[in-house]
Amino acid sequence: MGLVKAEDLVIKFSVYGSRGRSLKNTSLRFATGGRLGTDESDNIVVTAIDNISFEWREGDRIGLVGHNGSGKTTLLRAIAGIYEPVCGSLNVRGSIASMLSITLGMDSEVSGYENIIMRYTVLGIKRSAITQMIDEVIDFSGLGDYIHMPLRTYSSGMSMRLAFAISTSIRADVLLMDEWLSVGDAEFSKKAEARLRKLVDNAKILVIASHSSSLIEMVCNRVVHLEHGKILSHT
Amino acid sequence: MPAPNPRVEAMVVVIGVKGGYKPLSSHIFNILNITNPWKEQWYSSQSGVSVKWQRDELEESGRRMLAPMTESFPKKSSYELAVTDFSDGLRVYPMWMFLAWQEIVARYRRSVLGPFWITLNMAIMIFTMGPIYSSLFGQDLKTYYVFLSTSVVIWGLISALVNESCAAFIGAEGFVKQMKLPFSLFIFKMVWKNIIIFFHNFLVVLIIFFFFPPDIGIHVLLVPFTLLLVCLNAIWFGTILAVVSARFRDIPQIVNSFMGVAFFITPVMWQPSLLVGREWVMNANPLFHFMEIVRGPLIYNTMNYNSLQIVCISTLVGYALMFYVFQRHRARIAYWL
Numbered sequence: 167m168g169l170v171k172a173e174d175l176v177i178k179f180s181v182y183g184s185r186g187r188s189l190k191n192t193s194l195r196f197a198t199g200g201r202l203g204t205d206e207s208d209n210i211v212v213t214a215i216d217n218i219s220f221e222w223r224e225g226d227r228i229g230l231v232g233h234n235g236s237g238k239t240t241l242l243r244a245i246a247g248i249y250e251p252v253c254g255s256l257n258v259r260g261s262i263a264s265m266l267s268i269t270l271g272m273d274s275e276v277s278g279y280e281n282i283i284m285r286y287t288v289l290g291i292k293r294s295a296i297t298q299m300i301d302e303v304i305d306f307s308g309l310g311d312y313i314h315m316p317l318r319t320y321s322s323g324m325s326m327r328l329a330f331a332i333s334t335s336i337r338a339d340v341l342l343m344d345e346w347l348s349v350g351d352a353e354f355s356k357k358a359e360a361r362l363r364k365l366v367d368n369a370k371i372l373v374i375a376s377h378s379s380s381l382i383e384m385v386c387n388r389v390v391h392l393e394h395g396k397i398l399s400h401t
Numbered sequence: 402m403p404a405p406n407p408r409v410e411a412m413v414v415v416i417g418v419k420g421g422y423k424p425l426s427s428h429i430f431n432i433l434n435i436t437n438p439w440k441e442q443w444y445s446s447q448s449g450v451s452v453k454w455q456r457d458e459l460e461e462s463g464r465r466m467l468a469p470m471t472e473s474f475p476k477k478s479s480y481e482l483a484v485t486d487f488s489d490g491l492r493v494y495p496m497w498m499f500l501a502w503q504e505i506v507a508r509y510r511r512s513v514l515g516p517f518w519i520t521l522n523m524a525i526m527i528f529t530m531g532p533i534y535s536s537l538f539g540q541d542l543k544t545y546y547v548f549l550s551t552s553v554v555i556w557g558l559i560s561a562l563v564n565e566s567c568a569a570f571i572g573a574e575g576f577v578k579q580m581k582l583p584f585s586l587f588i589f590k591m592v593w594k595n596i597i598i599f600f601h602n603f604l605v606v607l608i609i610f611f612f613f614p615p616d617i618g619i620h621v622l623l624v625p626f627t628l629l630l631v632c633l634n635a636i637w638f639g640t641i642l643a644v645v646s647a648r649f650r651d652i653p654q655i656v657n658s659f660m661g662v663a664f665f666i667t668p669v670m671w672q673p674s675l676l677v678g679r680e681w682v683m684n685a686n687p688l689f690h691f692m693e694i695v696r697g698p699l700i701y702n703t704m705n706y707n708s709l710q711i712v713c714i715s716t717l718v719g720y721a722l723m724f725y726v727f728q729r730h731r732a733r734i735a736y737w738l
Contacts, residue, residue: 178737180736181416182737185472210592235699243578246580246581247581247737248577248578248579248580248581248735249736250735262581264579264580264581266578266579266580267575267579270575270576270580273503273507274512275510276508287495287496287500288496288497288576288580289580290493290496292495293495348546370671
């Protein structure tokens with residue numbers, strides 16, 4: 167059995183507080199977004215993932231591509247376990263690192279050093295392990311003395327470098343990433359590429375949602391093309 | 402140095418029948434012919450998430466607090482999943498203790514008084530209300546100060562636990578949508594944060610105890626246990642409120658209004674002994690009983706065993722109710738946020 171396997175997966179969102187009386191009962195097609203429909207109580211229902219099946223095994227580096235609103239983030243969240251399937255099944259075996267937002271847990275009023283600790287704590291790393299990893303992260307991010315300044319004094323590129331350094335030090339069996347990999351200046355990008363390669367090599371399955379075809383080419387060996395919640399093509 | 406290998410989570414989601422089943426409440430709503438606000442009949446409640454959470458025993462263990470791994474994919478019942486959610490929430494106690502403390506620190510950062518600006522509000526209220534209301538009620542100022550300070554501080558804890566629990570999941574939307582965390586974590590974080598604030602406020606009480614010593618006896622040793630009972634009740638009540646508030650966004654406002662009124666109905670400013678002939682008003686009010694079991698041992702050196710009984714029964718019944726509500730709607734909370 168593969169590490170990530172979906173069978174007829176359906177994820178629907180009920181948009182509460184909206185009335186669908188102006189919508190026809192048949193589903194409508196738009197350029198972006200999941201399919202809209204209505205349910206019995208006339209609430210609008212968005213079908214974000216519409217009956218998809220796939221099986222990804224160890225060694226797969228999956229690139230999710232598609233228009234905005236095609237269901238990439240929803241699929242990533244479903245694999246992370248945030249959205250439990252409405253119909254169908256989704257099986258994931260292995261440890262999951264959901265790097266959908268690399269700044270989760272960071273507070274702009276706190277120093278960079280403490281933010282590293284906060285970020286790791288939110289990822290579930292124990293204190294004893296944090297102390298071992300923190301020096302390497304500070305070194306890689308190249309922030310120098312700024313590490314003891316509050317995060318609000320950083321430029322956005324600097325805080326992204328820090329977040330990138332922390333997030334790429336995590337190892338997991340299934341790694342989920344959502345469109346955040348273009349960070350830093352040219353000098354940092356070279357370092358980042360090497361670190362990213364090491365991260366990718368350490369993950370058994372990597373799933374990246376991205377619009378950048380160069381990144382997909384560099385990292386991924388299979389591409390899943392989503393549109394309106396359905397898989398258009400799957401290499 | 403070996404590269405770290407933290408294992409985050411493993412989840413298996415197995416969904417059963419397409420179309421789901423109709424919950425009991427929908428049958429009741431149909432019979433009573435009223436609109437069912439919970440009507441979401443196209444989703445399957447038989448979602449089984451099979452997670453075997455275990456401590457990471459490998460050589461790089463200690464990296465992770467949550468280390469679930471699955472070897473097979475048996476479907477778990479929703480009750481099992483609810484219980485698993487709670488046990489995982491308890492297991493990651495460093496995370497929610499840390500987050501609770503960060504929330505408090507964030508509040509008093511760059512302030513003059515530091516942590517004690519939380520206490521200031523309480524102190525002002527007690528020192529200004531004391532002389533006025535003691536003469537209104539015809540009470541001796543010394544005894545009234547002791548009563549008022551403990552009552553206000555305990556009420557502060559109870560009302561904060563009730564009011565903040567409504568926002569527990571709503572406020573955590575950022576976390577819930579980025580990574581899979583046990584929902585109970587947010588409840589525990591809220592309770593812990595309010596316990597810390599309670600102990601900050603308790604300093605005001607201690608100052609008053611220093612000047613006007615009350616009747617402290619052996620029963621004061623019961624106070625930590627009764628406080629724990631209050632917290633346990635806050636957990637079940639808070640979970641139900643948080644779940645309901647995530648779905649219906651007017652619940653936090655309604656709860657706030659109730660607690661505002663409850664402040665006057667519960668003996669917080671006025672002594673319980675003053676209410677002669679209408680004791681049923683107090684006895685029917687569960688908040689009164691929660692206050693009694695903490696306040697009684699502390700300043701009167703007695704324990705109101707009737708109140709204690711009621712609190713214990715409410716704990717047992719409450720947890721049963723909470724698990725029913727939680728397992729029923731846990732999978733949908735992320736969709737509501």
